[in-house]
Amino acid sequence: MTKRLRIIAGIAAAAVLAAGVLAMPRPPQTPSEASGDPELGARLVELAEGGIRPRLSAVVVDDVSGAPRTVSAHLGADDATEYEIGSVSKTFTGALLAIAIERGEVEEGTRLGDLLEVGAAGDATLLELATHTSGLPRLPADPGFVIGSLLSQYTGADPYAGSTPESVAAQARGVGLGGRGDYEYSNLGTALLGHALGEAAGSDYATLLRERILDPLDLDATRYPAGDAGPDAPLGVTAAGREVDAWASDGYGPTGSIRSTPADLAAYAVATARGEAPGSSATEPRADAGDGQRIGYGWHTDDDGVLWHNGGTGGFSSMVAYDPDADRLAVVLGASTESVDAMARQLLEEDR
Numbered sequence: 001m002t003k004r005l006r007i008i009a010g011i012a013a014a015a016v017l018a019a020g021v022l023a024m025p026r027p028p029q030t031p032s033e034a035s036g037d038p039e040l041g042a043r044l045v046e047l048a049e050g051g052i053r054p055r056l057s058a059v060v061v062d063d064v065s066g067a068p069r070t071v072s073a074h075l076g077a078d079d080a081t082e083y084e085i086g087s088v089s090k091t092f093t094g095a096l097l098a099i100a101i102e103r104g105e106v107e108e109g110t111r112l113g114d115l116l117e118v119g120a121a122g123d124a125t126l127l128e129l130a131t132h133t134s135g136l137p138r139l140p141a142d143p144g145f146v147i148g149s150l151l152s153q154y155t156g157a158d159p160y161a162g163s164t165p166e167s168v169a170a171q172a173r174g175v176g177l178g179g180r181g182d183y184e185y186s187n188l189g190t191a192l193l194g195h196a197l198g199e200a201a202g203s204d205y206a207t208l209l210r211e212r213i214l215d216p217l218d219l220d221a222t223r224y225p226a227g228d229a230g231p232d233a234p235l236g237v238t239a240a241g242r243e244v245d246a247w248a249s250d251g252y253g254p255t256g257s258i259r260s261t262p263a264d265l266a267a268y269a270v271a272t273a274r275g276e277a278p279g280s281s282a283t284e285p286r287a288d289a290g291d292g293q294r295i296g297y298g299w300h301t302d303d304d305g306v307l308w309h310n311g312g313t314g315g316f317s318s319m320v321a322y323d324p325d326a327d328r329l330a331v332v333l334g335a336s337t338e339s340v341d342a343m344a345r346q347l348l349e350e351d352r
Helices: 003-019 038-048 086-102 119-123 126-130 143-155 165-172 187-200 205-214 262-273 341-349
Strands: 056-062 069-075 287-290 293-295 307-312 317-323 328-334
Touching: 038 056, 038 069, 038 341, 056 262, 056 341, 069 262, 086 126, 086 187, 086 205, 086 262, 086 307, 086 317, 126 187, 165 187, 187 205, 262 317, 262 328, 307 341, 317 341, 328 341
Parallel strands: none
Antiparallel strands: 056 069, 056 328, 287 293, 307 317, 317 328
């Protein structure tokens, strides 16, 4: 971050702290009674103890590659409750890249600049964007964006609100490719990838997502807000219990704006793990991601073979993980910023 940006960020942070003198709301209580599968429900209550999660859901699927056996349990929710899935959205964008390659619309080596006007960032390839090795930063250093992100931590607003595919491309024109070839997680890169795929197909990201993945898999409860989650969209809370706005950005949508339900997300994950979902080849590792991990088009694979992606927004957390050795899959969704990663890992490993 430049000296000028540090000064701006410092001023914004001071404003946030000054505003913090207002009283904090009373944190919501985590429901203590579970619905759904009794055994999984009892375990979910144990795992959630001490946390602030007004809604929490878990789905566990055994014998994924054979005859899948699915159980689910919920606290303050059910199979049809809508959650923001955050960066799990990146796996859908990765699948769209795999589909576009299969259709001959693009190649792994297609340059971003061949599809979008993004200045020096245009040298990045679609493969590099999908594997976070393009050299693009996690987020742009645009002063307005930095200030808005800092303020959103207090106000509870969507830090990406109002962004469009055009504004994201404009932000990209202000950055370069530093450390190209090394893994550096980039929300900016995935957002650009999604909109570039829309451009390559002569369409847009929202249409591609619906026509190429959601409709073929009958994921009717999964949706892409494209800038407006609607007045009835369920809201989540921060770790302190403060309710926050929905994240529904279109500009950064391909990186984290998809909303889904436990039933839909589990169905998508199972179809992907079985190789039956459109673009499921996105799971195949293609680059190093550090600490013994490999990464495909968005999907991470640990050194023990577990395939996964997690996500977090201003008020939700999510985790999808599949262990091919155990042939078990776990999906955990929470309406709070408190991570559910450890819960999903435990449910993946425990005997049932």
